[in-house]
Amino acid sequence: MSEDRDLVEAVLKRRPGAFERLVREHQGLCWDITYRMVRHPEDARELSQEVFLKVYRYLDRYRYEASLKTWIGRIAYSVALRHLERKRLSYVHADDDDEGYDLIGNIGDDFDLEAAFADQQTRQTLHAAIDALAPMQRTVLGLYHFDELSISEIAVITGLAEGTIKSHLYRARLRLRDILEPSLGALR
Amino acid sequence: MIIDKRCDDDPNEGEWQAQERALRQERLGAASDEGTPRERHYRLLARVLAEQPAENLPPDFAASMARQVAALDAAEEARERQFERRLIVAMWSMLALAVIGVAIVYGNEIVTALRPGQTSSPASPQWLCVLLGCIGVSWLAQRLRPNNSR
Numbered sequence: 001m002s003e004d005r006d007l008v009e010a011v012l013k014r015r016p017g018a019f020e021r022l023v024r025e026h027q028g029l030c031w032d033i034t035y036r037m038v039r040h041p042e043d044a045r046e047l048s049q050e051v052f053l054k055v056y057r058y059l060d061r062y063r064y065e066a067s068l069k070t071w072i073g074r075i076a077y078s079v080a081l082r083h084l085e086r087k088r089l090s091y092v093h094a095d096d097d098d099e100g101y102d103l104i105g106n107i108g109d110d111f112d113l114e115a116a117f118a119d120q121q122t123r124q125t126l127h128a129a130i131d132a133l134a135p136m137q138r139t140v141l142g143l144y145h146f147d148e149l150s151i152s153e154i155a156v157i158t159g160l161a162e163g164t165i166k167s168h169l170y171r172a173r174l175r176l177r178d179i180l181e182p183s184l185g186a187l188r
Numbered sequence: 189m190i191i192d193k194r195c196d197d198d199p200n201e202g203e204w205q206a207q208e209r210a211l212r213q214e215r216l217g218a219a220s221d222e223g224t225p226r227e228r229h230y231r232l233l234a235r236v237l238a239e240q241p242a243e244n245l246p247p248d249f250a251a252s253m254a255r256q257v258a259a260l261d262a263a264e265e266a267r268e269r270q271f272e273r274r275l276i277v278a279m280w281s282m283l284a285l286a287v288i289g290v291a292i293v294y295g296n297e298i299v300t301a302l303r304p305g306q307t308s309s310p311a312s313p314q315w316l317c318v319l320l321g322c323i324g325v326s327w328l329a330q331r332l333r334p335n336n337s338r
Binding site: 014017019020021023024027031032035036041044045048049052053056126127130141142145146166167169170171173174176177180 | 199200203204207211226229230232233234236237238239240241242243244245246249250251253254256257260261
């Protein structure tokens with residue numbers, strides 16, 4: 001928190017290089033949220049710019065109640081959510097055309113976990129299954145697994161209850177496991 | 189659009205624990221063939237979920253954002269300076285108009301009052317006392333101001 005305070009004060013005092021450092025430290029989380037939410041690289045880049053312009057404009061309102069990372073994550077999530085709302089896309093439920101995503105259909109009968117995991121095609125297929133999840137579930141999974149945030153931090157970022165986050169995580173992982181299980185049954 | 193922020197499904201505790209255990213094992217680098225099939229499936233998921241997204245921000249993103257906000261700051265500063273200049277011109281214009289107005293309306297009275305020998309001349313002792321009193325009050329107010337650094 002003290003590092004956050006130093007960095008924020010440096011940016012507010014317009015010290016050279018301070019804002020660039022802030023962006024560099026937090027652009028990964030921002031990108032992870034916007035990209036996982038909108039799934040469109042160009043849109044996600046524009047949204048990331050919007051996020052950091054907002055951060056710069058409203059940094060004097062940051063009150064150190066949460067970590068700077070969480071505060072920026074919250075802005076990124078709000079910006080991405082508004083983008084989805086503008087485009088009238090559902091962020092809680094998967095797109096209709098994704099609901100029927102057939103991972104199993106893309107995996108042969110002779111599927112073997114070890115060999116398959118090494119296989120780039122299978123990785124891509126699994127990534128595609130993750131992409132087919134609803135933006136909310138995909139983002140929550142990314143924040144938990146990739147960014148290694150705690151459930152309470154994700155709750156602050158998304159504004160959802162911790163129980164809801166846990167439920168999203170549980171259901172998303174269960175769904176992905178259900179997709180994998182029939183093909184991986186040989187391992188039992 | 190469906191906006192359903194609640195999610196009431198109660199996770200099965202055993203399954204949840206298996207998911208969490210697999211995540212911990214994956215982070216600790218457990219061998220991929222260890223554990224139950226369920227844990228292995230979840231470990232595979234954890235591994236894929238922990239991979240970097242295929243796309244990313246350009247490498248110079250932070251520098252370009254810094255340039256953007258510097259340009260915004262410069263534009264904002266220029267706008268403020270221009271506003272200040274216009275405000276000063278407007279105030280001087282108003283002052284000049286007021287002086288002209290006063291000169292037109294009260295010009296004769298002022299000239300009469302300034303003639304020597306008039307009892308109400310600004311140079312008379314009672315006006316000098318008033319002037320000194322004003323200066324004294326201003327000086328005292330300045331001294332008593334709480335954030336006075338002098």
